[in-house]
Structures are given as C-alpha cells and as structure tokens.
Amino acid sequence: MKNTVATFAQAKAEGRKLAMLTAYDYSTAKLEDEAGIDGILIGDSLGNVVLGYEDTLSVTVEDMIHHSAAVARGAKNALIVCDMPFLSYEVSVPDAVRNAGRLLKEGRANCVKLEGGEEVCPQVAAMVAAGIPVMGHLGLTPQSINAFGGFKVQGKSEAAARKLISDAKALEAAGAFAIVLEAVPAKLAALVTKEVGVPTIGIGAGAGCDGQILVYQDMLGMFSDFCPKFVKRFANVGEAMRDGFASYINEVREGSFPSAEHTFKIDDEVLEKLY
Numbered sequence: 001m002k003n004t005v006a007t008f009a010q011a012k013a014e015g016r017k018l019a020m021l022t023a024y025d026y027s028t029a030k031l032e033d034e035a036g037i038d039g040i041l042i043g044d045s046l047g048n049v050v051l052g053y054e055d056t057l058s059v060t061v062e063d064m065i066h067h068s069a070a071v072a073r074g075a076k077n078a079l080i081v082c083d084m085p086f087l088s089y090e091v092s093v094p095d096a097v098r099n100a101g102r103l104l105k106e107g108r109a110n111c112v113k114l115e116g117g118e119e120v121c122p123q124v125a126a127m128v129a130a131g132i133p134v135m136g137h138l139g140l141t142p143q144s145i146n147a148f149g150g151f152k153v154q155g156k157s158e159a160a161a162r163k164l165i166s167d168a169k170a171l172e173a174a175g176a177f178a179i180v181l182e183a184v185p186a187k188l189a190a191l192v193t194k195e196v197g198v199p200t201i202g203i204g205a206g207a208g209c210d211g212q213i214l215v216y217q218d219m220l221g222m223f224s225d226f227c228p229k230f231v232k233r234f235a236n237v238g239e240a241m242r243d244g245f246a247s248y249i250n251e252v253r254e255g256s257f258p259s260a261e262h263t264f265k266i267d268d269e270v271l272e273k274l275y
C-alpha cells in the first residue's frame, strides 16, 4: 500500500512507529521499498555521502531533482520526501514554492522537507496552499552548520528548548504534516512529540519520537568520514563491498575471472574461417 501524508497521520493516531531511511538512487530505493520502509528521504546529505562534499551547502535543486526522480522510479510504496537544498527556500516565498514544485513535478517526490522553524513558516504555508505537503526539520539543521559552529546537540538550555517547542508548534500551525527532530535530547523530543499533533521523526532524538530516520550509508557501515553517536550499525556492508572489490581485483590479476561460465561461445567452424 502506498504511504501518503494521510497514512503518516494515521500512524501517529494509532501509535504505530514510522521507519524512514535516506536513499539517493533507484537500486537502493527499490531494496528499501521491498523491505517495507514507510518513507524515503532524498536528503541533501547527498552532498556528504554521495557527492563527497564536506557539508550540504553546495547541493543544488538540479542535484535533488536528478536523485529524487531515480528514487521515485525505484519505490512503489514508500512516501517520497525530497529535501529542499540550501538557499532554495530562504530568499523568498515565491522562490520556495517554485523550487518545491519542481521537486514534485520533475523529481516526482510526494512532498518536500525544509530546515527551520518560525522563520520559514510563510514558505511552509504557501507551499501547503499550493498543494505541496511539507515536512519540517528542527534541532541540528545541517544547512546552518556555519551558524552553529559545528555538529552539536540542540535544545539543551531552557531558552533553546522553549524555542524548539514553539518552532514545532509554529510549523504544525503553518501546515507541516511531520517534523524531523535531529540531535535533540530524548526527553525534549518526547515532549515535542506529545505537544504536536503531527508525527515527529527522530534522528539522534531518542525513542519517544513517532518515527526514526537514518542515513542508509551510516546504518549499513558504508560511510566512514564521520559517524555520529546516534548511528547504530545494522550491517557491515562497507566491509562486504571492500572484500568483494578486493576478490574481483585478485581474480582479474591472476586470470581466474572470467571463467567459462561467464564467457560466450562461438562455433569452431565460424572461427576457423577467420584464420
């Protein structure tokens, strides 16, 4: 069954946890979808884990469209959420609606995600009015890495915790259908989850959220540049890939690959005529 913003709302109402992962290509999206994932985010973490940038700031709307369309072709049932990259929504409301619309029209996403609280609510409301469902993102918002001065847990002081709660309520009032909470103390995330009517999706925000999301390369052990404390490794695919690559290189070098079973034949009669 296709997941939609309505099934996400229903999951919260029924107390059913939502499982989300990132994906950036057709094959991975297909595997996640076959495994039964509720939602797939084409995150702007694309910049780190696929394109090799040191942060997400250089990712463009074109990058997101390209990868979102590939994911959408691979996933039949998952809700497809596409990140709005840095500066695609902050400058003006019309810009934000136009760029979000492109992620749906050309990227075939079902909805968009953007970072920020009260300050982006006019954009959220305008997108929702245009028929574009929006997921919010609060806490450690990586597009503000230069303002934060590093990857730090957010919402630890009373003022910051109050601001997080009021931002979550403002996003809900503006029409956001769900909110990602990243790197937020577990008890604060649980409080936000209780205070808002829309599902919260945690990443480094504890088990009290309505759902969870991880970057798939992190949870499969495929990305070693840095590993946040909140990542659990569910498989060691990176090591399996390295072993597979090394075996291939060995067999090519020693001449044992390709063997007869991986080779095409030609009739000897035909071949003799060539000499």
Ligand code: KIV
Binding pocket: 022, 041, 042, 043, 044, 045, 046, 083, 180, 182, 203, 213, 214, 215
């Ligand atoms: O870009 C991304 O992958 C994200 C998740 C970490 C939530 O925004």
